[in-house]
Amino acid sequence: MALTQHDIDREVTELQDAYDKARAGGAPAAHHPPRDYAPYRSSALRHPKQPLVAVHGDPETVELSGPAFGTTDVTALDNDLTKQHHGEPLGERITVSGRLLDGRGRPVRGQLVEVWQANASGRYAHQRDDHPAPLDPNFTGVGRVLTGDDGSYSFTTIKPGAYPWRNHANAWRPAHIHFSLFGDAFTQRLVTQMYFPNDPLFPYDPILRSVTDESARQRLIATYDHDLSQPEFSLGYRWDIVLDGPSATWIEEGR
Amino acid sequence: MSEQSLMETNGTLPPTPSHTVGPFYGYALPFPDGGEIAPAGHPDTITVHGYVYDGAGDPIPDALLEFWQAAPDGSLTGAPGSLRRDPVTGGYYGRNGVDFTGFGRVPTDADGHYAVRTLPPGGAPYLSVCVFARGLLHHLFTRAYLDEPAGDTLLSGLEPARRETLLARAEADKHRTYRFDIHLQGDKETVFLAFD
Numbered sequence: 001m002a003l004t005q006h007d008i009d010r011e012v013t014e015l016q017d018a019y020d021k022a023r024a025g026g027a028p029a030a031h032h033p034p035r036d037y038a039p040y041r042s043s044a045l046r047h048p049k050q051p052l053v054a055v056h057g058d059p060e061t062v063e064l065s066g067p068a069f070g071t072t073d074v075t076a077l078d079n080d081l082t083k084q085h086h087g088e089p090l091g092e093r094i095t096v097s098g099r100l101l102d103g104r105g106r107p108v109r110g111q112l113v114e115v116w117q118a119n120a121s122g123r124y125a126h127q128r129d130d131h132p133a134p135l136d137p138n139f140t141g142v143g144r145v146l147t148g149d150d151g152s153y154s155f156t157t158i159k160p161g162a163y164p165w166r167n168h169a170n171a172w173r174p175a176h177i178h179f180s181l182f183g184d185a186f187t188q189r190l191v192t193q194m195y196f197p198n199d200p201l202f203p204y205d206p207i208l209r210s211v212t213d214e215s216a217r218q219r220l221i222a223t224y225d226h227d228l229s230q231p232e233f234s235l236g237y238r239w240d241i242v243l244d245g246p247s248a249t250w251i252e253e254g255r
Numbered sequence: 256m257s258e259q260s261l262m263e264t265n266g267t268l269p270p271t272p273s274h275t276v277g278p279f280y281g282y283a284l285p286f287p288d289g290g291e292i293a294p295a296g297h298p299d300t301i302t303v304h305g306y307v308y309d310g311a312g313d314p315i316p317d318a319l320l321e322f323w324q325a326a327p328d329g330s331l332t333g334a335p336g337s338l339r340r341d342p343v344t345g346g347y348y349g350r351n352g353v354d355f356t357g358f359g360r361v362p363t364d365a366d367g368h369y370a371v372r373t374l375p376p377g378g379a380p381y382l383s384v385c386v387f388a389r390g391l392l393h394h395l396f397t398r399a400y401l402d403e404p405a406g407d408t409l410l411s412g413l414e415p416a417r418r419e420t421l422l423a424r425a426e427a428d429k430h431r432t433y434r435f436d437i438h439l440q441g442d443k444e445t446v447f448l449a450f451d
Binding site for chain 2: 061
């Protein structure tokens with residue numbers, strides 16, 4: 001029998017209560033989702049059961065450096081997802097801007113930010129997304145940009161739609177944009193999703209709820225910023241991103 | 256949220272949480288020369304390939320692997336140009352065939368198989384591997400060791416069966432080819448790493 005939203009809600013609530021209780025008892029905050037999160041059914045066979053093995057890095061540790069990207073890796077139009085076809089895509093045009101920072105608040109400069117998303121109807125330009133919402137011939141939904149000297153990035157796109165998925169019966173993902181981010185070290189690598197404020201689907205989504213820490217969940221939600229909105233053109237959202245993990249620079253500075 | 260509202264009293268920022276790469280990254284992240292890390296036609300080129308498996312032993316057809324490594328001279332600076340793009344069409348140009356960027360990215364195919372062609376790293380003899388997949392809420396790091404160096408503190412601290420999961424094995428019947436499988440779960444579960 002297919003799982004219902006009610007079944008998933010019950011599991012999500014149990015895990016949320018367990019986390020909140022642990023926190024009240026003095027446990028540290030969990031900034032990332034656990035890899036073993038039963039309400040997200042696909043995680044069941046795809047998480048390790050052995051603990052991670054700690055590597056105490058030195059400046060020669062390969063993962064404390066990371067790949068470099070440059071002007072040849074992007075074109076000037078790559079951060080405008082509305083200009084990849086002959087016509088204008090359908091939907092609500094938005095600007096998404098923010099800064100990429102390391103854990104000490106320092107800008108991550110000249111690094112690659114990649115995004116992908118569904119179209120305004122909630123359909124991905126991907127063969128495996130075959131739910132009955134229209135494709136948009138003027139929207140693919142892929143972009144990339146290099147961060148500026150202040151760690152800033154900006155994309156012009158359209159607001160993606162919510163879409164159904166098969167985790168359980170009547171499962172819907174809140175609207176989101178996928179982000180892929182590089183830091184100065186490979187350890188700082190991050191793939192995540194940005195959400196839009198006040199989405200009514202938040203409580204029902206086991207992927208967002210896999211982040212059990214409430215303040216951490218809030219860090220995945222962009223802020224509407226009227227100063228970023230452009231007259232007669234687009235609505236503005238601000239989303240700053242903070243990378244985890246050490247880098248060789250930190251070790252050389254004595255941490 | 257803005258960074259001002261995030262700064263904690265000890266001067267650090269709490270990180271943005273990870274999320275799964277999901278099932279639909281395929282038109283966004285992979286690129287045609289993603290696995291061709293070695294400059295074109297380089298005689299020292301090696302192939303590293305294998306399968307990614309889940310806890311039931313089934314191959315994972317929608318994993319994405321990234322590789323980062325030292326250059327043959329041991330340098331860790333990398334070089335731009337892995338994703339080099341065509342400014343005329345906006346499509347991929349491909350790598351320039353000369354520079355060694357140290358970075359590769361390959362999706363698994365329908366059989367859960369991947370392959371990269373690269374040059375042996377100088378210094379520590381391993382490729383760093385970062386694993387993404389639908390169903391994996393937070394990426395995983397591991398290492399593909401091409402050799403078992405004496406005094407490697409990671410390898411020497413592991414039980415033999417666990418250590419074995421980090422060793423890419425030369426395949427006698429293939430030219431300069433190493434096999435490195437990744438098991439996300441199960442009896443052969445790969446050793447995954449945390450950095451502090």
